[in-house]
Amino acid sequence: EAGVAQSPRYKIIEKRQSVAFWCNPISGHATLYWYQQILGQGPKLLIQFQNNGVVDDSQLPKDRFSAERLKGVDSTLKIQPAKLEDSAVYLCASSLRAGLAGVTNTGELFFGEGSRLTVL
């Protein structure tokens, strides 16, 4: 079974530039998450999708960050314009959780390898 795919793995940009990260979750996983992990800290949830709808985006800085999940499959996270403090690893995760009858809601998240962003 293929895991969660993310790209690019590394990105270096100047402040005020824009960047986009892509995530392809595990096939059949209804829920997709974007986390931001600053060096030395735990992952911070930015946005959570259930299929193609947003479940929670309370910690997404909406003045500069945007995310979409077209057709309920892969997702893109964009930052525009980037700030120095956006330097972090952006982790995508997916889970089976869907609340559908017959689907086991284990709660386990499967993570990609992350996209490391450096803003200069």
Place this chain on the structure above:
Amino acid sequence: SQQGEEDPQALSIQEGGNATMNCSYKTSINNLQWYRQNSGRGLVHLILIRSNEREKHSGRLRVTLDTSKKSSSLLITASRAADTASYFCATDAIVGGFKTIFGAGTRLFVKA
């Protein structure tokens, strides 16, 4: 804000020893999970314990959950150098739906 807080922040032990990490959280939960992260990699799920469970085992891992104290512990027995990693607890709060919130993590270093 982070739901779980791990303790200690960092832990160094000799190979073969046992490592215990603790996690405290603030609100009522559906379940609590532990994840491991090797340097520069994504997180890997280790074990999940539901709110109605008190203890769970998986290989060299033992997890306990005390919902009255809102705390959990992860014990790794017979530690190996390969266990060197960061360990995070994550909680699914009852309020707010299935939102998985991570703590700050414990950095474990196992000396060969």
